[in-house]
Amino acid sequence: xxxxxxxxxxxxxxxxxxxxxxxxxxxxxxxxxxxxxxxxxxxxxxxxxxxxxxxxxxxxxxxxxxxxxxxxxxxxxxxxxxxxxxxxxxxxxxxxxxxxxxxxxxxxxxxxxxxxxxxxxxxxxxxxxxxxxxxxxxxxxxxxxxxxxxxxxxxxxxxxxxxxxxxxxxxxxxxxxxxxxxxxxxxxxxxxxxxxxxxxxxxxxxxxxxxxxxxxxxxxxxxxxxxxxxxxxxxxxxxxxxxxxxxxxxxxxxxxxxxxxxxxxxxxxxxxxxxxxxxxxxxxxxxxxxxxxxxxxxxxxxxxxxxxxxxxxxxxxxxxxxxxxxxxxxxxxxxxxxx
Numbered sequence: 001x002x003x004x005x006x007x008x009x010x011x012x013x014x015x016x017x018x019x020x021x022x023x024x025x026x027x028x029x030x031x032x033x034x035x036x037x038x039x040x041x042x043x044x045x046x047x048x049x050x051x052x053x054x055x056x057x058x059x060x061x062x063x064x065x066x067x068x069x070x071x072x073x074x075x076x077x078x079x080x081x082x083x084x085x086x087x088x089x090x091x092x093x094x095x096x097x098x099x100x101x102x103x104x105x106x107x108x109x110x111x112x113x114x115x116x117x118x119x120x121x122x123x124x125x126x127x128x129x130x131x132x133x134x135x136x137x138x139x140x141x142x143x144x145x146x147x148x149x150x151x152x153x154x155x156x157x158x159x160x161x162x163x164x165x166x167x168x169x170x171x172x173x174x175x176x177x178x179x180x181x182x183x184x185x186x187x188x189x190x191x192x193x194x195x196x197x198x199x200x201x202x203x204x205x206x207x208x209x210x211x212x213x214x215x216x217x218x219x220x221x222x223x224x225x226x227x228x229x230x231x232x233x234x235x236x237x238x239x240x241x242x243x244x245x246x247x248x249x250x251x252x253x254x255x256x257x258x259x260x261x262x263x264x265x266x267x268x269x270x271x272x273x274x275x276x277x278x279x280x281x282x283x284x285x286x287x288x289x290x291x292x293x294x295x296x297x298x299x300x301x302x303x304x305x306x307x308x309x310x311x312x313x314x315x316x317x318x319x320x321x322x323x324x325x326x327x328x329x330x331x332x333x334x335x336x337x338x339x
Contacts, residue, residue, distance in 0.1 A: 001025075001086060005055055008037065009070045011085065012078040014057070018068035023055060026079070026086045037070075039079040057082075092131050103140070121158065139175070145201070157213060163201035163223065171208040174199065178212040178219075178235025178253060191215060193235060200224075206231065206247070215253075222259070240277060258293065 032053035039057035040048035103122035139158035157175030180191035195214025206229035240259035258277030276293030286300030
């Protein structure tokens, strides 16, 4: 695909700086060649100017640049848009493959695709534009909206509901049984898990992640939330809108997470707590109790980042402090022996 810089500027709502030229691709600063475009933000302007790239996407406030450029308000966003332009998804034929296993009373839009060896249970509904890749399993009475992507080996257990534009990466399991057991006379008896999972619009769920069905009622992930690989969301959890949940995070049962919460890698929670909106938890935070909105927390148990940082500084000084304390004890003992 070839596009002129002027055409690309119009596509991303930017303005052309310097001469127009033909662009055939897009790449990072280090990899871009003369026929490709890249992007630059502070402090990489000099590196981009010295690169082999044919053109650069730069912030709108830059008025002079050593290469032809497109000036935009958000270079990263414009770059992402052009990545999609130059790297369109593979074409998928909109059919139900003959090797797919399709149950009774299934509604599949003629604009959807069900690929080889997928298994579709009874009473399933699949919306227009949705693609079900090979070896995916969709249980009875699942509802899948429009323009969703279910990659190979995705499992949706019975009665799982997906909104529109939900992307689920390979190996994820939605609607598996929650971890509910009752201990009686030393034996762990299973508590039936008869609820379901609802995933709202524009959610992405990473590879090998799990969202458990509710014991009763609904485990809910609200619109716009992005979930990384190897994340576990337990039964009856409610995750708010536009959250970011990074790899190896575990959210225990019946936790409510507010909107726009960020949980960095390996964050963990106690069950039955409320996490306030617009909060950030750094990697390996352990959230043991309710947290207020707008928190910036770290550590185990999770507390304010500033408090945790002071503790970390103090801990690094602990060996030196103990050494000084021992010296003081020796001096005190010497003084006492002279009395």
